[in-house]
Amino acid sequence: MMKLAKRMSLWVVLGAVFFMIIQVISDLYLPTLTADIINNGVAKGDTDYIWQVGFKMLGFSLISIAAATGNVLLASRESQKLGKTLRSDIYKKVSNFSNDEFDQVGTASLITRTTNDVVQIQNVVMMFLRMMIMAPIMLIGASFLAYSKDAQLTKIFIIVLPVLAIFIGLVMVFAVPLFKSIQKKTDKLNLVFREGLTGIRVIRAFNRSNYEADRFKEANQDYTNTAIKVNTIMSFMLPVMTFIMSATNIAIIWNGGHYIADGTLEVGNLISFMTYAMQILMSFMMLSMVFVFVPRGQASAARINEVLDMESKINDPKTPAQLPTTKQGTLDFNHVDFRYQGAENLALKEIDFHAKNGQVVAIIGGTGSGKSSLSNLIPRFYDVESGEIKIDGIDIREMKQHDLRNRVGFVPQKAVLFTGSIRDNLQYGKKDATDEEIWKALEIAQSKDFVSELPDGLDTFVEQGGGNFSGGQKQRLAIARALVKQPDVYVFDDSFSALDFKTDAALRKALKPEIKEAIVVLVAQRISTVVDADIIIVLDEGQVAGIGTHQELKETNVTYQEIISSQLREEEIA
Numbered sequence: 001m002m003k004l005a006k007r008m009s010l011w012v013v014l015g016a017v018f019f020m021i022i023q024v025i026s027d028l029y030l031p032t033l034t035a036d037i038i039n040n041g042v043a044k045g046d047t048d049y050i051w052q053v054g055f056k057m058l059g060f061s062l063i064s065i066a067a068a069t070g071n072v073l074l075a076s077r078e079s080q081k082l083g084k085t086l087r088s089d090i091y092k093k094v095s096n097f098s099n100d101e102f103d104q105v106g107t108a109s110l111i112t113r114t115t116n117d118v119v120q121i122q123n124v125v126m127m128f129l130r131m132m133i134m135a136p137i138m139l140i141g142a143s144f145l146a147y148s149k150d151a152q153l154t155k156i157f158i159i160v161l162p163v164l165a166i167f168i169g170l171v172m173v174f175a176v177p178l179f180k181s182i183q184k185k186t187d188k189l190n191l192v193f194r195e196g197l198t199g200i201r202v203i204r205a206f207n208r209s210n211y212e213a214d215r216f217k218e219a220n221q222d223y224t225n226t227a228i229k230v231n232t233i234m235s236f237m238l239p240v241m242t243f244i245m246s247a248t249n250i251a252i253i254w255n256g257g258h259y260i261a262d263g264t265l266e267v268g269n270l271i272s273f274m275t276y277a278m279q280i281l282m283s284f285m286m287l288s289m290v291f292v293f294v295p296r297g298q299a300s301a302a303r304i305n306e307v308l309d310m311e312s313k314i315n316d317p318k319t320p321a322q323l324p325t326t327k328q329g330t331l332d333f334n335h336v337d338f339r340y341q342g343a344e345n346l347a348l349k350e351i352d353f354h355a356k357n358g359q360v361v362a363i364i365g366g367t368g369s370g371k372s373s374l375s376n377l378i379p380r381f382y383d384v385e386s387g388e389i390k391i392d393g394i395d396i397r398e399m400k401q402h403d404l405r406n407r408v409g410f411v412p413q414k415a416v417l418f419t420g421s422i423r424d425n426l427q428y429g430k431k432d433a434t435d436e437e438i439w440k441a442l443e444i445a446q447s448k449d450f451v452s453e454l455p456d457g458l459d460t461f462v463e464q465g466g467g468n469f470s471g472g473q474k475q476r477l478a479i480a481r482a483l484v485k486q487p488d489v490y491v492f493d494d495s496f497s498a499l500d501f502k503t504d505a506a507l508r509k510a511l512k513p514e515i516k517e518a519i520v521v522l523v524a525q526r527i528s529t530v531v532d533a534d535i536i537i538v539l540d541e542g543q544v545a546g547i548g549t550h551q552e553l554k555e556t557n558v559t560y561q562e563i564i565s566s567q568l569r570e571e572e573i574a
C-alpha cells in the first residue's frame with residue numbers, strides 16, 4: 001500500500017493531517033469548556049462567565065467544523081487523484097504488455113484491478129487521512145483528559161476496553177478473510193459476464209444460454225453469499241457498539257452520581273467525562289474500521305502492484321538504433337527459433353528467409369503449423385528465442401518499438417474496428433490521411449463500392465467491434481486501414497480468409513502495383529491466395545518444409561503438393 005501511496009502529494013497529505021489535528025484538538029477541548037461553563041458559570045450563576053465561555057465554545061466549534069471541512073476536501077481530492085493516477089499507470093503498463101503478460105493476468109482480472117481494486121485503495125486513503133490518524137490522537141487525548149476530570153471513573157474502562165477489544169478482534173478474524181475473497185469473486189463474476197457477452201452468438205447458436213446463465217448465476221450467488229456473510233458480521237458492529245456505549249454511559253452516570261453525592265465530583269466534570277468516554281469508544285470504533293478495511297485495501301494493493309511490477313518481456317533498447325535515411329527495403333529472418341512462454345516445444349524452428357521491396361512472401365501451412373506465430377514476431381508482439389529478424393538490416397530488437405510499429409502495417413486474423421466513423425478507423429495509422437488517400441485505400445481493399453453506397457459514406461458510424469459490418473467488410477476495412485498507413489512491411493495474418501475467391505483475387509491484383517516500395521508478408525490457408533507470391537514458405541510443425549515459387553514448390557515439395565491436393569483440383573491452379 002505504501003508503494004502506491006507514494007503517488008500522493010506530500011503537501012496535500014500534510015495539509016489534510018494538519019486540519020485533522022486542529023479538528024481533534026478543538027473536539028477535545030470542547031468538553032473541558034463544557035465542564036468549565038457548568039462548574040464555574042451555571043453552578044455559580046455567573047452570566048458573564050457563561051457568555052464568555054459560550055463564545056469560546058462557539059469559536060472552537062466553528063474551528064472544528066472548518067478544519068473537518070478542510071480535511072475532507074483535501075482527503076477526497078487526494079484519494080480521487082490517486083485513483084486517477086493508478087488507473088492511468090495500470091493502463092500505461094498494460095498497453096506495453098506483450099501477449100504473454102496478458103495471458104498471465106487475464107483481461108477480466110485486469111479490468112477488476114483497474115476499477116474495483118482502485119476504489120478500495122481510494123477508500124483506504126480517505127480513511128487513512130480521516131480516521132487512521134484521528135483515532136489514536138483522540139484515544140490518547142480523550143483518555144488523558146478523562147483521567148484529569150476524574151481518575152476514579154476511569155476504572156470503568158478496565159472492564160469496557162477489553163470487552164471492546166475482544167469484540168473487534170472477533171470481527172476482524174471473521175470479516176477480513178471474507179473481504180479479501182470478495183475481490184477474487186468479483187474477478188470471477190467479471191470473467192463469466194465478459195465471456196457471456198463476447199460469446200453471445202456462439203452461446204445462442206449452440207443453445208447454451210441456460211448453461212451460461214447457470215454459470216453466471218453460480219458466480220453471482222457465490223459473490224452474493226460472501227457479501228451477505230461479511231455484511232452480516234459488519235452489521236453486528238453498530239448495535240454492539242451502541243450497547244457498549246450505552247452501558248458505559250449508565251455505568252458512568254451511576255458511579256458519577258454517587259461521587260457527586262459524596263462531593264468528590266462536580267456536575268460539569270461528570271458531563272465532560274461522559275463526552276470523553278464517548279470519544280474514547282468512538283476512537284476504538286474508528287480503529288476497528290481501519291483494522292477491517294486496511295487488510296482489504298492491502299489485498300487490492302497487492303493485486304495492483306502485481307500488475308505494475310510485472311516486467312514486460314518486450315522493451316525498448318537503451319540506445320535504440322538510428323533508422324537509415326535511405327531505405328534498403330529488406331526483411332530478413334535469420335535462423336529464427338521461437339517458443340511461447342512455458343511451452344515445452346518450439347513453435348518455430350530455424351526459420352530463415354530474405355525478402356526485399358516489391359516482394360510478396362506468402363506463408364502457408366496446416367492449422368497450428370506456426371503461421372500466426374511467425375507473423376506476430378514481425379511487429380515484436382513476441383521476441384525470438386534465438387536468431388534474429390531484421391528490417392533494413394537492423395535487428396528489430398534494436399529499434400524503438402514505436403519506430404518498428406510505424407514501419408509495419410499489421411492486419412490480424414480477426415479484424416478489429418473501433419467505435420467511431422469509418423474515417424476515424426482508417427486514419428488510425430495516419431492521423432492526417434486525406435479523404436483522397438482513404439478512398440484510394442478503400443478502392444485497393446475492394447471496399448469502395450460498399451462504403452460509397454452507405455448514406456453517410458466515410459462518416460458512417462462503426463458500432464462497437466464493427467458490429468454493423470459483415471465479417472468480409474470488416475476484414476477489408478482493416479486491410480484498407482493498413483494501406484492508408486503506407487508502411488514498409490505489410491503483415492496480413494490470414495486476413496484474406498473472410499473474402500470470397502473473386503474479391504481475394506481482385507484485392508491482390510490491385511495491391512501489386514501499390515507495394516513496389518514495401519514488402520508483403522501474407523499468411524494464408526488457400527493456395528489460390530499464394531499462387532502469385534514471389535516467395536512461398538511452406539510451414540509444417542513450426543519448420544520450413546519448403547521455400548520457393550508456386551511452380552517450384554508444386555513440382556518438388558511434397559507438403560505443398562499435399563496442400564494443393566487437399567484444396568483444389570490440379571487444373572484449377574495450373
Ligand SMILES: Nc1ncnc2c1ncn2[C@@H]1O[C@H](COP(=O)(O)OP(=O)(O)OP(=O)(O)O)[C@@H](O)[C@H]1O
Nearest residue numbers: 340341343347365366367368369370371372373374
Ligand atoms: N499464446 C499461445 N501460447 C502457447 N502456445 C500457443 C499460443 N498461440 C499458439 N500457440 C501454439 O503454437 C503453435 C502454432 O500456432 P499458430 O497460431 O502460429 O498456428 P497457425 O499456423 O497460425 O494456425 P491457424 O492456421 O490455425 O491459425 C500451435 O501449436 C499453438 O497451439
